[in-house]
Amino acid sequence: MANQSITTKRIAGVSEYGRLSDMQLAHCILAEDLMAFEFLMRCYNQRLYRTARSILQSEQEAEEAVQDAYIKAYGALSSFRAEAQLATWLTRIVVNEAYMRLRKQQRRTRIATESHLEAIHTAEPADMQETFAMYTTPTETPEQAAHAAQMRRLIEENIDKLPDDFRSVFVLRALEDLSVTETSDCLGIPEATVRTRYFRAKNLLRAALAREFDSHWSDAFGFAGERCHRIVGAVLKRVRQDKHQK
Known part of the structure; x- marks a missing residue:
């Protein structure tokens, strides 16, 4: 009965959603309360973005993966x-969305590489210059260029250099402060594997960073307010468009 009363009456004030249980919040969203959905996204944006980025190693791809994941979650919330x-x-x-995108990236890269290698074999010198320019043109985004803190940049660069399996575990355990059990549940791997990968990831990082950098790990890949607003706005726009089309 408590769940039903919540879903039939709109809650006044976004902060009030924080008092609800997970199931109660889900019921509000299922009742098409978009304020509840916005609250949900703002609560978990940073964790989901960091998780996606740890897999994709691309800020833009990570944002898009988070948006698509929210859309899928919105449609599957009844489950x-x-x-x-x-x-x-x-x-x-x-995690599933990010790995799906990663597989697509790898397929596109393989096809593009094969195509360009063929072009190099058959191209005239002028065409070859254009082909090579595709690989040498800087692709750094303004956001990447604007990283102000050298220490934070150094930490992020070294996290990115971790092996793929270690990096996802490290981001969830160290940056998001998830427990071994929570990390195991999120990634679908045994708890013993989480412990081993986290231990080895820390050792690899310590080999590259001085000990005094340890206290700054939690600041890596900070989730700026602008990115949070952008993801929330884009997802809500897509949800409203879907509702109008039905």
Whole structure:
């Protein structure tokens, strides 16, 4: 009955959603309360973005993966049974979305590489210059160029250099402060594997960074307010468009 009363009456004030259980919040969203959905996104944006970026190593791809994951979660929310925390359920969705995008990237890269190699074999000298320019033109985004803190940049660069499997575990354990069990649930790997990968990831980082950098790990890949607003706005726009089309 408590869930029903919440879904039939709009909650006054976004902060009030913080008092709800995961299942109650899900019921509000299922009742098409977009304020509840916005609250959900703002709560978990940073974790989901960091998770996606740890897999994709691209800020733009990570943002798009988070948006698509939210859309999928919105459509599948009726299947949420609170057997796991809502945060864990969402993280699994974004992990799957990120790996799907990564596989597509790898296929596109392989096809593009084969195509360009063929072009190099058959091209005239002028055409070859254009082909090579595609690989030498800087692609750094303004956001990447604007990194102000050298220490933070150094940490992020070294996290990116971690092996793929280690990096995802490290981001969830060190940056998001998830427990071994939560990380295991999110990534679908045994707890013993989480412990081993996290231990080895820390050792690799310590080999590259001085010990005094340890206290700055939690600041890496900070989730700027502008990015948070952009993701929330884009997802809500897509949800409203879908509702109008029905």
